[in-house]
Amino acid sequence: MELLNEVAHISGKPGLFKVLKPTRTGVIVETLDAAKQKSVVGGQTRISVLKDISLYLADHQDSTLPLADLFLQIHAKFNGVLPLEPKKAADAELFAIIADVVPNYDSDRVFASDIKKILSWYLILFTHVPELFPAKAAKAPKAEKVETAEKEPKAAKKTAAKKATK
Template sequence: MELTKTIAISGKPGLFNIISQSKGGFVVQSLGDQKKFPISNTHNVSVLNDIAIYTYEKEVPLREVFLTINEKESGKKTISHKSDNKTLINYFIEILPDFDQERVYPSNIKKVLQWYNILIAAEFDFSTIKESEETENPEKTEES
């Protein structure tokens, strides 16, 4: 399972993996109940790997936010997305202190936490995010 093939479909709860692609759309599988079904190109789809969270200085990829949550929670589930808005905002400040509170709404935070918990329940391997980050952004080594 990769974030590049994991999507959210507008109007459908949960997350889905793209199984195959056709001219008219995709065949997806729900991460929750493992049911497979087709979706057409007319559905509004968001690939998790392409989503970013606004901060005051830049946009932070969702995968980095997931990694931070995963490290904070030691690979376990996080707080419920059904918590009150104040709790959600305070938690998100711990995860991403400089997130833009005027452009990132509590509803956005709810989605991020809900998606994270769905990935945990589906036994997503967050080390794959670290590996892809390292191959995309190799760290410069210092010369002595």
């Protein structure tokens, strides 16, 4: 999940942005959506790189779960299809979803607005940066190998039979 070093949230702006390169007065960013709009963000603007964000856990005072690991857990549970829309969901539904994914999250320090952001970011990343998430392994190629292995001896028998008749 090293790609999260290039993805950031800009305070006061919706969505996520890909950090392209620094300038003398700030950074050039590109929106992570179909529009791919580029803009310059000034140095006074608060930019949070997703790699540096984590979720509080109740295990210990300093215990946290990095956002990359949280996204992988959400992906393993829901595979890109959340049972609700984060922006329209009730707080109780949001807390139920996060408790289902991370049962030991710190309910005192994690707010519904945080969960909304995390789930919205997950959907954006799943849609526009799918290479962040592992693809499910298909079992069909293994079955094909078994079939071809069975066909090879038959083909060898046919060639042996042709040589014997000649």
